[in-house]
Amino acid sequence: MSLLRVLLCFFSLLAWAQPPNPAAPAKLKVWLDPGHGGEDRGARGPKGLSEKEAALAIAQDLRDKLRAAGFEAVLGREDDRFIPVWDRAKKANEAGADLFLSLHLNAARAKGARGSEVYFLSLGQGDADAQAVAALENAGAERTPEGDSLVAGILDDLAQKAFLQDSERLAVAVLTQLNRLGGIRQRGVKQAPFAVLRSAAMPAVLVESAFISNPKEETKLRDQDFRKRIADAITRGIQRFVADGFRPVKRKAVEGKP
Ligand SMILES: [Zn+2]
Known part of the structure; x- marks a missing residue:
């Protein structure tokens, strides 16, 4: 065998040994924002x-799944503590995160409401249902313990405006996977004026994984196997979003302002 053939054989073996299409080659940093906390119990x-x-x-559970899939995953809170809504994306910006997911559970007056919804930011009010969801999510964190108003806190920072297209694609990718979970009915990607998404300088979505107001879904949420399936689905959605050509903005983590 000529040297050339040996080399060709060697390199084709090397290529064969590579995993196909790794979804997270550059260790994207995914910021996970667990909704509510402390005095703000949510629904x-x-x-x-x-x-x-x-x-x-x-x-x-999602942090563990993402890390196993090769992402860097950071929790916005590790325990039961209050974080003002405008501080949440700010911390992700300062950490140089590439993606922002705010994690919530839905609530509706109708006990039978079930399934997942994924939102991205609306610059307007959104439709009436979306407005109602945003009003609930925004309400719990309207005041800081110091009594600052929500509006003063976010200072109309609309960093998210530049990322809306990618945020919509991320929302579609995540919801497509969540909809494949057994028994979850298609509810659609929606837009609403969520305060927590406004200042995120990266693709950002708010995930309502299930309805905590539905007794059956509430019971399932206490089961880690169900939560792990939600985490799996969201991870697959993020992998699909990245594989479909997401290119993060190259920037350094900015220093926190005093
Ligand atoms: Zn919530």
């Missing part, structure tokens, strides 16, 4: 599960 299920607990549990 409450009919059997007493609070949204802040369920959102943190999902975020922890």
